Every structure is written in C-alpha cells, then in structure tokens.
Amino acid sequence: MQITVLKEKDANEARVALVPESVKKLVAMNVSVAIESGAGLPASINDADFEAVGATISADRQHLLASTDILLAVNRPGDDALAGLKRGAILVAFLRPLDEPKRMEELISRGLTAFAIELIPRTTRAQSMDGLSSMATIVGYKAVLMAAERMPRMFPMLTTAAGTVPPARVLILGAGVAGLQAIATARRLGAIVEGFDVRAAAGEAVRSLGARFLELDMGGAQTEDAGGYAREVTEEIMERSRDLIANQAALTDCIVTSAQVPGRRAPILVTEKAVSGMKRGAVIVDLAGSTGGNCALTRPGEEVDVNGVKIFAPLNLASTVPLHASQLYSRNLTSFLSILIKEGQLNLDFNDDIIGPACAVHQGQAVEPRLKAALSIS
Numbered sequence: 436m437q438i439t440v441l442k443e444k445d446a447n448e449a450r451v452a453l454v455p456e457s458v459k460k461l462v463a464m465n466v467s468v469a470i471e472s473g474a475g476l477p478a479s480i481n482d483a484d485f486e487a488v489g490a491t492i493s494a495d496r497q498h499l500l501a502s503t504d505i506l507l508a509v510n511r512p513g514d515d516a517l518a519g520l521k522r523g524a525i526l527v528a529f530l531r532p533l534d535e536p537k538r539m540e541e542l543i544s545r546g547l548t549a550f551a552i553e554l555i556p557r558t559t560r561a562q563s564m565d566g567l568s569s570m571a572t573i574v575g576y577k578a579v580l581m582a583a584e585r586m587p588r589m590f591p592m593l594t595t596a597a598g599t600v601p602p603a604r605v606l607i608l609g610a611g612v613a614g615l616q617a618i619a620t621a622r623r624l625g626a627i628v629e630g631f632d633v634r635a636a637a638g639e640a641v642r643s644l645g646a647r648f649l650e651l652d653m654g655g656a657q658t659e660d661a662g663g664y665a666r667e668v669t670e671e672i673m674e675r676s677r678d679l680i681a682n683q684a685a686l687t688d689c690i691v692t693s694a695q696v697p698g699r700r701a702p703i704l705v706t707e708k709a710v711s712g713m714k715r716g717a718v719i720v721d722l723a724g725s726t727g728g729n730c731a732l733t734r735p736g737e738e739v740d741v742n743g744v745k746i747f748a749p750l751n752l753a754s755t756v757p758l759h760a761s762q763l764y765s766r767n768l769t770s771f772l773s774i775l776i777k778e779g780q781l782n783l784d785f786n787d788d789i790i791g792p793a794c795a796v797h798q799g800q801a802v803e804p805r806l807k808a809a810l811s812i813s
Contacts, residue, residue: 436779438772439503441471441496444513449477449757450764452507452528455488457765461772462489465779469499478757504781507768514541522546523798525781527768529553529566532795533698534726536809539796546799548783553697554793554803555771561789563770568612569763570753575616575693577752578720579605582689583624585745587716591625602627606687607646608680608704608729609694610637613722617691618644629683631704632694633668633676651679673702681709688714692729693722698805705730715743724748 438461440452451474453461458468470485472494482492493499500519506512508528520526523546530551532539542549552566562568582605583590592602605621607614610632621628622645630641631649638648651672684690684705690713695701701723710719710732721728724735728748732741739746753760774789775782785791785802795803801812 436466436504436776436781437469437502438466438505438507439469439471439499440474440507441499441512441516442474443477443509444516445510445751447751447754448509449754450509450761451475451478451480451757452509452761452765452768454478454480454762454765455484455490456762457769458485458490459488460769464773464776466776467491469493469502471496471499475761478761480758480761505772505775509764511538517541517545517547520545520547523548525550525775527552527771530795532803532806533809536806539801539806540810542796543799543801547796548794548798549796550771550790550793551795551803552767552793554795556789556792558788564767564789566764566767569767570760571612571693572616573756573760573763574722574752575613575618575691576620577755578613578691578693578722578749579617579620579624581747581749581752582691582718582720585747586689586718588688589625590621603688604686605629605689605691606631606680606683607641608632608690608692609723610634610641611693611695613693614691615640615644617693618646621689621691622646626689629687631676631680631683633672649679649683651676677704677706677709680704681706681712684709684717685712685714688717690717690719690730691722692719694729695723695726699726701726701729703729703731707731710741710744710746713744717744719744719746721746721748722752725750 461468468490470490470492472482472492486492497519503524505525511530526549532551555561555564590603593600603626605626605628607617607630610630618628618630628646630646641648719730721730721733723729732746733748735748736750795806801807
C-alpha cells in the first residue's frame with residue numbers, strides 16, 4: 436500500500452501533510468510512503484529528512500498519483516491531481532464538504548473515497564485526530580501576535596521613568612480552541628482580556644485563563660450541539676449579544692473573533708455601529724473570514740480601515756507557522772491512519788464511530804447526510 440504526499444497546490448500554503456517523525460511510524464506499519472520532491476521545503480523540511488526515515492522521493496507527480504492508494508493533503512487537491520488517482524483511491528484532507536459541497540462533485544465523479552478532517556467527531560477517542568483543533572491552536576496564537584504588531588500601543592502595563600503605560604484591553608469573541616488560545620496569548624502579553632461565547636459552559640474555560648467572561652442570559656436556549664460546537668441561536672439572542680459586544684467594543688483596543696457554525700455563514704457579532712463606536716487605532720482580527728466573517732465590515736482575505744479602526748480577515752494563518760502546524764497536522768493524520776490500516780492493509784469499518792462519521796464520499800457515492808442533502812441526493 437502506498438501513501439502519497441504532494442506539494443500543496445496553493446502558492447500561499449506552506450504546510451505539508453506529513454513530517455519525518457510520522458513517516459517513520461507509518462513505515463513501521465508496513466506501508467510505503469512516497470513524497471513529491473520539495474513538498475516539505477516551505478515547512479523547512481528537506482527531501483533528505485524524509486529519505487532518512489524510509490520515504491521514497493520522486494519528482495514524477497503523475498507516476499506518484501497513479502500508484503497511490505491513500506493521498507494525504509492539507510487542502511483539497513486540484514482537479515488535475517484528482518484526475519491522476521485511480522478509482523477507489525482514498526483522499527484524506529481538509530475538504531470543506533459542508534461549506535463547499537459542490538466542490539465534492541469532482542471526487543464523486545472520479546469514484547474516490549474521501550475522508551474530511553472537518554468531519555472527525557469531537558470525542559475523547561478522536562482527540563488525537565482533531566486537525567481542526569490543532570490548527571485552531573496555532574491560529575488563535577498567531578491572531579494575537581498579528582493584532583499586537585498592528586496596534587499603536589503595547590499590550591502590557593509598564594512602569595517606566597517616563598510614567599506608567601496602561602495595559603491594552605482585548606476582547607475575544609468565541610471561546611472555542613482558537614478563542615481560548617487567543618485569550619491565553621493575550622494574557623501572556625499582559626493585556627486585560629475579556630471573552631464572550633453564546634455557550635454559557637465556555638465561561639468556565641475563559642475564567643480559568645484569567646479572563647473575564649461577558650455573561651448574557653440565553654433564556655435556557657440550547658446553544659451547543661452534541662459535538663461541542665456552537666449551534667445557531669434565535670435572532671433575539673443574537674441582537675442582545677451584538678448590543679453587549681458593541682458596548683464593550685467602545686472600551687476595547689483589540690477584538691479577535693472566532694465564532695463559526697459548521698456548514699453555515701459565520702454569525703455577525705460586530706456590527707457596523709459597534710465598529711463606529713470603537714476608538715481610533717483599535718484593531719479587529721476576524722478569524723471567521725473564510726465563512727463570511729463575524730464583523731459586518733469584514734472583507735475576507737483583506738485589510739480594511741474604517742475611520743482609523745483596522746479590520747483584518749486572514750484566511751490561512753496556520754500556514755504562517757508551517758513547521759509546527761505541519762507537525763501537529765501530521766500527528767493528527769497518523770493517528771487517523773492507525774485505525775484505517777491494520778497490518779499494512781486497509782480496514783474501512785464504517786461502523787467505527789470515527790471512520791463512519793469522517794467519510795464524506797465512498798467509492799464515488801456521497802455518504803455524509805448533510806453533504807447528500809446539499810447535493811440534493813436522496
């Protein structure tokens with residue numbers, strides 16, 4: 436069985452799906468690992484590093500694809516790469532099946548089997564495979580550094596011979612993995628930090644990091660699904676949330692937003708009115724840009740200046756820390772492959788509580804219920 440890793444097609448993507456430590460583990464599982472030459476260079480990993488642990492290196496992309504049984508990638512490969520795979524081959528990557536269901540049609544037409552990292556359930560058993568959480572950890576950290584670089588003030592309180600510099604005030608919206616890492620990073624830099632999430636249960640995690648949790652009465656509404664993700668809430672709750680955030684925004688130097696609902700447009704939390712009430716020099720880093728953004732004035736992938744308030748919506752922050760991002764993601768994939776492969780052979784047990792839910796497409800058939808509904812497949 437051959438596991439293959441190609442160079443990522445996006446010129447701005449610096450991550451690689453496997454790192455040498457994982458290749459060594461996979462080779463020990465009696466499978467062969469083939470790496471396209473130069474795939475690891477953006478993450479500071481040389482071809483020789485892969486060869487030293489048993490990987491085969493090749494610059495012949497088409498030959499690699501033709502002999503591939505499992506293709507590992509960070510992002511969905513281009514149609515040219517998919518066309519080179521044999522029918523029945525397996526793809527494991529971030530595929531955005533619920534956000535971009537139409538893009539799954541090429542995988543279906545090619546007769547492929549596809550496992551989406553986003554669909555791996557949030558269970559105790561699957562924690563080591565949770566690529567979303569791994570990347571969110573890096574994104575939350577980097578978002579705060581990005582804000583600190585662009586703010587016209589420092590984060591910590593400083594007492595100097597010239598007087599005291601007060602600490603910055605930071606507001607984090609969304610207390611998932613990215614939000615909590617942003618809180619922890621902002622606290623380490625010395626800011627006064629506040630957090631908000633529609634999930635009341637998130638308050639304990641926010642407070643444990645030394646931040647203040649902004650409370651809002653949800654009236655008993657269910658705001659969290661069985662997987663731990665935020666659920667859509669009523670418009671009345673959203674309006675009260677926006678009012679609370681707008682009042683706090685006027686006192687804040689920096690806002691980092693990270694609230695997303697799988698398969699839905701990101702909720703608007705920071706309104707145009709809230710932005711207009713913020714002080715000049717304030718910064719908003721919107722981590723929900725890929726699904727529309729949490730700020731009403733966000734332009735995904737762009738930087739916007741609104742009366743001195745700077746709004747940034749980076750789309751691939753994890754790629755800006757490519758070595759550690761690749762290490763974490765590679766470990767996630769290796770852990771997932773450990774249940775897919777037994778004694779060097781595929782073990783596709785769709786009754787397994789991880790394998791079944793993580794599969795979006797099997798041998799050219801959409802199998803994930805929400806994907807089937809989006810593609811109008813009965």
